[in-house]
Amino acid sequence: MQSLRRILLVEDDPELSAEIAEFLATESYQIDQALTGDEGLRLGRANPYAVMLIDRMLPGLDGLSVIQQLRNEGNEAPALIISALGEVDERVRGLRAGGDDYLTKPFALSELSARVEALARRSSTILKETILRAGDLELDLVSRAATRAGKAIKLLPREFKLLEYLVRNQGKVVPRSMLLQNVWDLHFDPTTNIIDVYVGRLRRKVDGEDAYPLIHTVRGIGFCLRAPG
Amino acid sequence: MLLVKTLRSSTFRLALLCIAIFGLILFAFLIYILDASTNFGIAQSDAVLNGDLQILRETYEELGQEGLTGKISRNANDPRAYQGLFLLADSNYRPVAGSLGQWPLSLPQEPQGSGEFNLVLDSAKTRGFRAQWTALAGGAHLLAAIEITDLRQFQRRLAYAFSFAALFIVVVSAASGVIVTRRTVGRIEGINAASRAIMESDLQRRIPVLGASDEWGQLAANLNSMLDRIEFLMGEVKQVGDSIAHDLRTPLTRMRARLERASLRPRYAVDDQALLASTIVDLDDVLRMFRALTRISQIEASTQLRTLDLSLVAREVAELFDAAAEERGSRLEIDGNEAIEILGDRDLLFDAISNLVDNAIKHGRVRGLVRISADADENGAVLAISDDGPGVPADECDLIFRRFYRSEKSRCTPGNGLGLSIVAAVARVHGATVKLSSNQPGLTVELQFPPPTPAQKSARI
Numbered sequence: 001m002q003s004l005r006r007i008l009l010v011e012d013d014p015e016l017s018a019e020i021a022e023f024l025a026t027e028s029y030q031i032d033q034a035l036t037g038d039e040g041l042r043l044g045r046a047n048p049y050a051v052m053l054i055d056r057m058l059p060g061l062d063g064l065s066v067i068q069q070l071r072n073e074g075n076e077a078p079a080l081i082i083s084a085l086g087e088v089d090e091r092v093r094g095l096r097a098g099g100d101d102y103l104t105k106p107f108a109l110s111e112l113s114a115r116v117e118a119l120a121r122r123s124s125t126i127l128k129e130t131i132l133r134a135g136d137l138e139l140d141l142v143s144r145a146a147t148r149a150g151k152a153i154k155l156l157p158r159e160f161k162l163l164e165y166l167v168r169n170q171g172k173v174v175p176r177s178m179l180l181q182n183v184w185d186l187h188f189d190p191t192t193n194i195i196d197v198y199v200g201r202l203r204r205k206v207d208g209e210d211a212y213p214l215i216h217t218v219r220g221i222g223f224c225l226r227a228p229g
Numbered sequence: 230m231l232l233v234k235t236l237r238s239s240t241f242r243l244a245l246l247c248i249a250i251f252g253l254i255l256f257a258f259l260i261y262i263l264d265a266s267t268n269f270g271i272a273q274s275d276a277v278l279n280g281d282l283q284i285l286r287e288t289y290e291e292l293g294q295e296g297l298t299g300k301i302s303r304n305a306n307d308p309r310a311y312q313g314l315f316l317l318a319d320s321n322y323r324p325v326a327g328s329l330g331q332w333p334l335s336l337p338q339e340p341q342g343s344g345e346f347n348l349v350l351d352s353a354k355t356r357g358f359r360a361q362w363t364a365l366a367g368g369a370h371l372l373a374a375i376e377i378t379d380l381r382q383f384q385r386r387l388a389y390a391f392s393f394a395a396l397f398i399v400v401v402s403a404a405s406g407v408i409v410t411r412r413t414v415g416r417i418e419g420i421n422a423a424s425r426a427i428m429e430s431d432l433q434r435r436i437p438v439l440g441a442s443d444e445w446g447q448l449a450a451n452l453n454s455m456l457d458r459i460e461f462l463m464g465e466v467k468q469v470g471d472s473i474a475h476d477l478r479t480p481l482t483r484m485r486a487r488l489e490r491a492s493l494r495p496r497y498a499v500d501d502q503a504l505l506a507s508t509i510v511d512l513d514d515v516l517r518m519f520r521a522l523t524r525i526s527q528i529e530a531s532t533q534l535r536t537l538d539l540s541l542v543a544r545e546v547a548e549l550f551d552a553a554a555e556e557r558g559s560r561l562e563i564d565g566n567e568a569i570e571i572l573g574d575r576d577l578l579f580d581a582i583s584n585l586v587d588n589a590i591k592h593g594r595v596r597g598l599v600r601i602s603a604d605a606d607e608n609g610a611v612l613a614i615s616d617d618g619p620g621v622p623a624d625e626c627d628l629i630f631r632r633f634y635r636s637e638k639s640r641c642t643p644g645n646g647l648g649l650s651i652v653a654a655v656a657r658v659h660g661a662t663v664k665l666s667s668n669q670p671g672l673t674v675e676l677q678f679p680p681p682t683p684a685q686k687s688a689r690i
Binding site: 104106108156158184185186187188189190192194197198200201219220 | 551
C-alpha cells in the first residue's frame with residue numbers, strides 16, 4: 001500500500017503557512033492550506049489526510065473545535081496542534097479534544113517535520129518485530145540486549161530505550177524535545193545541554209572508536225541514527 | 230468635609246443604631262426601677278393604713294363612736310403616735326370627727342377603697358397623702374390617710390436622676406460614636422489618600438502607620454508590605470526587562486551584522502551555508518531564553534499537583550546527569566532509595582532538580598563530588614543537592630534566585646541566569662522553601678517540602 005503523503009495545514013498567518021508548506025513540500029508531501037477554521041473543516045471532511053496540522057487559535061471556528069467536529073464525524077487522521085499557548089493545561093486540553101501531538105510556537109521547521117513524519121508513520125505501520133537492526137547494530141527487544149557487530153554493548157535501561165527510539169526512527173532527524181517526551185516522558189525544554197551529553201555517552205558506547213558512527217548530531221535540532229549504505 | 234464623611238459613614242450609622250437600641254433598653258430599665266420602688270413605698274403605706282383602720286374599726290366596734298373619736302383625738306395629741314390623718318364621716322360622707330376637715334374631693338364617695346389626694350396645710354405647701362377608707366357598722370365611714378410627700382419627692386428625684394443619666398449616656402455615646410467614627414474615617418481617608426497617590430504613579434509612597442500594634446497599624450503595615458512586594462516585583466520585572474534587552478540584544482546584533490555583511494558581499498554557497506547555520510544557532514539561543522522566560526510565568530500559574538515519588542524523580546535526574554558528571558570527571562552520588570511521596574508535578578520537579586544538579590556539576594570542583602539526597606520526616610520531605618566547589622558568597626545568596634542573575638565569576642560559563650529562577654518558581658508552586666548553606670567547601674541547596682496533609686497520610690494507610 002502506497003503511504004498517504006497528503007497533509008492538511010490550517011494556519012491563519014499566510015507567511016508562516018507558506019513557509020511550512022514549502023518546507024514540507026521538499027519532504028515530498030502534498031499540502032492543502034486553509035486560512036480559517038471553517039475552511040479547514042471543509043477540507044478535512046472532503047479529503048483523506050495522512051496528518052492534519054491545525055493552529056490552536058484561528059479566526060472563526062478555533063482549532064480545537066475543528067478537531068472535535070472531525071473526530072465526532074469519525075475522522076481519525078492524526079492531528080498535530082500548533083499553538084502559541086504552551087501551558088501544560090493547554091496541552092492537556094488539546095490532546096483531550098482529539099489532538100495526537102502538540103507543538104508550541106516558536107518551533108523549528110525540522111522539528112515540525114519530524115513530528116509530522118512520526119504521526120504519518122503511526123497511521124501506516126505497526127511495528128511487531130522483536131529484533132531491531134540498524135547496520136551492524138542489533139537490539140533484542142525481548143532480552144533488552146544490544147550488540148554491535150556481534151559484540152555486546154552494556155546499556156542502562158534508559159539508554160536502551162533511547163537507542164530503541166533512535167533505531168525505530170533511523171534515517172530521520174529526531175528533535176531533542178521528542179526524545180525527552182518519548183524516552184523520559186517529560187514535556188519541557190531543558191535549559192541545559194544535558195540531552196546532548198547523555199546522547200554523547202550513548203554514542204561512545206555504541207559507536208566506540210573503531211566502528212563507523214551510527215549516531216549523528218544535527219546541529220541546533222537533535223539527533224539522527226543513520227546506517228551506512 | 231471630614232465631618233460630612235463621618236456622618237455619612239456606615240460606622241457612624243451603625244453606632245447610631247446601637248445607641249438607639251441601648252438607649253431604649255436603658256430607658257425601659259429605668260422606668261421599671263422607678264415603678265418598682267414607688268410601688269414598694271405605696272405598698273408599705275397601704276400596709277400601715279390597713280393596720281390603723283383595723284385597730285380603729287375594732288375600737289369603734291367595742292367602744293362606739295365616742296371611744297373612736299377619743300382614740301383619734303388622743304392619737305392626734307400624742308407625739309409618739311403615728312401622725313396620720315383620720316376622718317370619721319357619716320353615711321353621707323359629712324365629717325363627724327378627726328384631723329381632716331372634710332372628705333377629700335378627689336376621692337370617690339364609696340363604702341371602701343383607697344386613693345391619693347393633695348392637701349394645702351398651714352405652710353401653704355401642697356402635701357400628698359395616701360388614703361384608705363372603710364365603712365363602719367351603722368353607715369359611718371372611716372378614712373385614714375398617711376403623708377407620701379417624701380415618697381413622691383423621692384420618686385421625682387429618681388426620675389430626674391434617671392432622665393439625666395439617660396440623657397448623659399446618650400449624649401456621651403453619640404459623641405464617642407462621632408469621635409470613634411471620625412478617627413476611623415480619618416484613618417481610612419489616610420489610606421485612601423495614600424492609595425490614590427500610589428495609583429497616580431508614586432509607588433514609592435507608603436501608608437502612614439499610626440499606632441503600630443492596633444488593627445489599623447497592622448492594616449497599614451500589611452498594605453505597606455504588599456506595596457513593598459509589588460515594588461520588588463516591578464523592580465524585578467524592570468531588571469528582567471533590562472537583562473532581556475541586554476542578553477537578547479547581543480545575539481540579535483550579531484545576527485544582524487552577519488546578515489548585513491553577507492548581503493553586501495558576493496554570494497558563495499559555502500559561506501552562505503555557514504552563515505545560515507550559525508544564524509540559526511544564535512536564533513535558537515534567543516528562542517531558548519525566550520521559552521525559559523515564559524516557562525517561569527507558566528510554572529507560577531500552574532497548580533495541578535498529584536502524588537508522586539520524589540526520590541524516584543531524583544534518581545531519574547541523577548541517571549540523566551551521570552554522563553555530564555562523568556564528562557567533568559566528577560562523581561554523582563544519590564542517597565535514599567525509599568519512596569518519598571509528595572504532592573507535586575513531575576515535569577516541574579524534574580526541571581528544578583535538573584537545574585540544581587546541573588549547577589552543582591558546572592560550578593562544583595572538576596573531579597569533585599555531587600551528592601543528591603532525598604529524606605522525609607514528619608516535617609515533610611527534604612531534597613538536598615550539594616557540591617564541593619567554591620560555593621556562593623553569603624551576600625549573593627539572595628540575589629542568585631533573581632531572574633537573570635549571574636555572579637560575575639560565572640558570566641563566562643554557559644547559561645542564561647534563569648535556572649535558579651525556575652527552581653524558585655517550582656518551589657513556590659510546591660509550597661517548598663529553598664535553603665542555601667555552605668557544604669564547607671561547596672554549596673548545599675535544600676528544597677524543604679511542606680509536611681503531608683492529614684488527608685494524604687490517611688490515604689497512604
